[in-house]
Amino acid sequence: MxxxxxxxxxxxxxxxxxxxxxxxxxxxxxxxxxxxxxxxxxxxxxxxxxxxxxxxxxxxxxxxxxxxxxxxxxxDCAQGARLMAEKRTAVEAQIANLRKVSKVLMREQQRLEDRAARQNLPKP
Missing domain, CATH: 1.10.1660.10 (Multidrug-efflux Transporter Regulator; Chain: A; Domain 2)
Structure with a gap:
């Protein structure tokens, strides 16, 4: 191609x-x-x-x-398996961190939406 x-x-x-x-x-x-x-x-x-x-x-x-x-x-299958395990662990750690950030953002979004509702502002 x-x-x-x-x-x-x-x-x-x-x-x-x-x-x-x-x-x-x-x-x-x-x-x-x-x-x-x-x-x-x-x-x-x-x-x-x-x-x-x-x-x-x-x-x-x-x-x-x-x-x-x-x-x-x-x-070397053992070496290859170790490499893949290391990389997978790194990816899983990033996923865990992203979930934490997502929860913070969700709480902040909810706080702002609640505040907007109290002020009678339209939702985005």
């Missing part, structure tokens, strides 16, 4: 996709006789995962570790 299709399917811009390619995070990209990049179907899944992991605060090095482990045909 061409980069325009990859952009539309992942929501990432071409500059981000090319950066990931240069960094070796997107792999399997071939060039046609016209010198256009041809991205494999797996690039969609990889690019979306990259975006998700980055949004959770994972560094490019950590993302590379995860992707390399997932792509390896033969890996």
């Amino acid at each position: 061409r980069i325009a299709e990859l952009e539309s399917r992942t929501g990432l811009g071409r500059h981000a996709l090319r950066f990931y390619e240069r960094e070796g995070l997107l792999v399997g990209i071939c060039r046609g006789s016209n010198n256009y990049r041809d991205y494999p179907e797996s690039a969609v899944k990889d690019a979306i995962l990259l975006q998700q992991l980055q949004s959770l605060g994972f560094s490019l090095l950590e993302i590379r570790e995860v992707l390399d482990a997932m792509r390896a045909s033969s890996i």
